[in-house]
Every structure is written in structure tokens, then in C-alpha cells.
Amino acid sequence: MKHYSTRLLMTCAAIGVAGAVLFTVNAWVGGTVANLVPFLYGLTIGLYFVPGALAQALIQRGGVGLLTTAFAGLAASPFQPLFFGAFLISLAIGALQEIPFLIGRYRHWRTWIFLVGSIVSGLIMCGASIRLLDGEQTSLLGQIVIIGATAVSPPLFTMLAVWLSRSLARAGVGRDLRRTEDRKA
Template identity: 50%
Template structure:
């Protein structure tokens, strides 16, 4: 990230702290769901996709998803049972969120790229959880429920984050933060 201003860092920090607090709340809700109805836990993981996408949508610069996700992970680490692992998970999700834009060399910020990133992350999450949990231990219907949650949550929460980011942009917080060489079509 070149030309990083204090304002950009503070914007990432504000989004990251808010995201971290939401992560902490979700850790307890998700833990309860995992204990009572583990097949539905996947539907709770989408929250981890909010801060990175909001930061990307508002700022539209490379690296902000990883930075914001790392801040969110650090904020939530002492507030949830998995501790520092939350930071590592958040950073991994932030890196996934950077990929579609890295491929375009951070020149395109179309809304569909955010959704494609959510779909790819959903496929990776669902496949990973199927391989880890469902392959041998669950019947077909239970495996389908588990995988659906891990696939749908990243896509839905990415769409929600795009809407939140758009609302923030309408307030004017993005003025002066966005990279000048970005291209956006009418769909963004």
C-alpha cells in the first residue's frame, strides 16, 4: 500500500474495531449454535466477511481488507474462546477478499467482483468443512445442510457488507480516500 495516510489508517481501524466487536458477539452466538445445532454453525461464519469488504468498498485500495481484518481479529482475540486464532482466521479471510481485486491489479471495483470473491470463499469454506467434518461422519442430508451454511454465509454477508459500504460512501467518508486510478462501472 503506497501513499497511506493517517485518515486511511484510522478508517481501517474504525471499521476493524467495529468488526472485531461484532466478531466477539458472534463467537458466543456461534459457539452456542455449534453446541446446540452444529450443522447450522456455518450460517454464523459470514460475519467474518463484513469488515474487509466494507473497507474495500469504502476505500478501494489494495491491502485494506487484510489490514482491516487483522485489526478486527486483534480486537476480538481477547474477547472470545479461540483467542489469537481469531486473528489468523480474520487475516486469511481478508487475503481471500483481496484476490479478485489483485487479479485486476486493483483497477476494477465492480460490485460483481465482491460477490465473486464471496462465492469463491464460500466454495472454499464449504469444501474444507466437508472434507474436515462431513465426509465420513455425516449422512448426505446433514452434509448438505453443513455445506450450504458454509457456502451461503460468505456470499450473503459479502452482499450485506457491500450495502453497508455503499451507505458509508453516501455519507461522504470516502472522499479523499479512494485511489484515483480505479474504474467502476454503473453496476458498482
């Protein structure tokens, strides 16, 4: 944490709190959707990827995705049906988001890395969705829809976060938060 300025931490916290609002709304709306139309629940899972991807694309420093999702999970936990479980889920998603950039030693922040990482994360989330929604009890078509929705949602919301981060960067948000050598490139 010695390389994280107060400004960077506050930026991650602000994005995290905005993400906590998304998480909380999604928990209640997504829970209702899961009970009424379980096949569509997978479409809401991608919301959990927005804060971490937004922070990573905007700041482009190692650990900010995990840090931001941790802030989001902590802020959302008291208002979630899962309580502290929301924080643990946020940490898991933040860790999944950090892995592709960690493999590259946080040197490259290209859009395709965000896309590939989110596709892999979406595929990992498919197994959780099948278990959560009792997919074993649904028809083959139902399982295909659950898997398809869950696999597509994280890449869509990640690309939305990357686009939003570029818009924010053009507006001057996050200026000077990247490392000096990254700003020169």
C-alpha cells in the first residue's frame, strides 16, 4: 500500500461506493428475477464486474480492481441479502479481474485483455449460476440459456466499464493516478 496515494485510494473508494449501489440494486432486483425468470438471472451478473474493470481501465495500476471491488463489497454488505457474503463474492470477482493483468505483470492494459479476462470469468461464473439456479433441475434449453446469459454478461459489462473509463479519462477524471512511466506511453 506504500505506492498507493490517498488520492488513488479515494478514487477506488468512490468507484467502489458507486459499485455498491449497483450491487445492492442488483441483489434485490436480481433476486426477484432469479425467482420469477431464473433463465435471465445470468444477464445481471455482469454488473459485479463494472467497478473493478472501471478502476483498472481508468487507473491502469496493479491491484486497483481488487481494491475497488473490495470497497464495493464492504459498502454493499449491510444492504445485501447475503450480508458479508457479498464482500466475499466481490473479492472473488476482483481477483478474477486482476489475474489477466498479473500474468502480464501489469505492463499491458489493452482492451482485448479486458475482454479475454471477462470471457474466462463469465465461463467460471456459469458453473456457479447452474448451481445457484438449480440448473440441474431445468431442461436442456433452460441450462443453455442460463449458461449463455451468464457467459455473455461479464464481457458486455466489462466493455461498458472500459468505454466509461475512456469517457471519464477524456473528461480529466483520474488524471495523474497512473504511474509516471505509464503516462509517458
